[in-house]
Amino acid sequence: MTKIGLITLNSSDDPRANLGVTRELVIKAADAGAEFVLTPEVSNCVSSSRAHQKQVLFREEEDPTLAALRETARLRGIWLLIGSLGLKTDDPDGRFANRSFLISPEGEIKARYDKIHMFDVDVSETEKYRESDGYRPGTKAVVAETPFGKIGMTICYDLRFPKLHRALAKAGAQILVAPAAFTAVTGEAHWHSLLRARAIETGCFVLAPAQTGHHAEKVDVNRRTYGHSLVISPWGEVLFDGGVEPGLGLVDIDLDEVARARKRIPSLLHDRDFEVDA
Numbered sequence: 001m002t003k004i005g006l007i008t009l010n011s012s013d014d015p016r017a018n019l020g021v022t023r024e025l026v027i028k029a030a031d032a033g034a035e036f037v038l039t040p041e042v043s044n045c046v047s048s049s050r051a052h053q054k055q056v057l058f059r060e061e062e063d064p065t066l067a068a069l070r071e072t073a074r075l076r077g078i079w080l081l082i083g084s085l086g087l088k089t090d091d092p093d094g095r096f097a098n099r100s101f102l103i104s105p106e107g108e109i110k111a112r113y114d115k116i117h118m119f120d121v122d123v124s125e126t127e128k129y130r131e132s133d134g135y136r137p138g139t140k141a142v143v144a145e146t147p148f149g150k151i152g153m154t155i156c157y158d159l160r161f162p163k164l165h166r167a168l169a170k171a172g173a174q175i176l177v178a179p180a181a182f183t184a185v186t187g188e189a190h191w192h193s194l195l196r197a198r199a200i201e202t203g204c205f206v207l208a209p210a211q212t213g214h215h216a217e218k219v220d221v222n223r224r225t226y227g228h229s230l231v232i233s234p235w236g237e238v239l240f241d242g243g244v245e246p247g248l249g250l251v252d253i254d255l256d257e258v259a260r261a262r263k264r265i266p267s268l269l270h271d272r273d274f275e276v277d278a
């Protein structure tokens, strides 16, 4: 059994305040015996104003949230997935990275992953996102090794591109992480179904820490996220649902369930090539 600590946040556009809340919940998870703790997408700052982000975000090397959470992981001896941080980069267009970090109990960065699929979507007339204007998409899928299993890294909108999850599972992933800031509207319609589908298709545990509630009202009145941090078993059962309040969920997962689910339905081994007659 591995004890998972899943953190739901209502991050503001103030990275210092967000760090305070996040660190407190990470410590609470460690105190409760969690071995692996996960935070949502853009844990450090939810903001769609590029001007504001330019003021408050740092490069990876100087980012105070990353440094502080690495230290917390080390002091508490836990594995920590920082679901993602908005970070400055040397992108020629000045775009940020939406980057996840897997931190070891020694406080080392064991893996980093830049979100591949950009959320360029009109959710409604008043709620439009052009993530690729502000963020530079990644080009590399990542599977990272831990003592409790291999972790396939994804972020938020990646959830809608099952090719990625299949590639991660085929590369050995037993746990898929899907930190998110799903919109309230699309979350209501799709969040549980998409996460359960990815778990069922791959025979992986899916761990999905989420942002929740209203964010950064000054610059972005409509920004509202869905919450419902979830843990899904490899058979597709919802083992935990964090609801809409920020806080901590604790769930024990049994990695043997991965092999059991894949034995019952070995679809991961049954891919076939085909042509499309159109």
Ligand SMILES: O=C(O)CNC(=O)[C@H](CS)NC(=O)CCC(=O)C(=O)O
Residues within 6 Å of the ligand: 041, 042, 045, 046, 047, 048, 086, 098, 118, 119, 129, 130, 131, 156, 157, 158, 160, 181, 182, 183, 186, 187
């Ligand atoms: O903008 C930031 O600061 C961080 N990025 C996000 O919150 C991103 C892009 S706006 N949100 C999503 O990917 C939501 C996906 C979603 O809701 C869906 O697929 O339905």
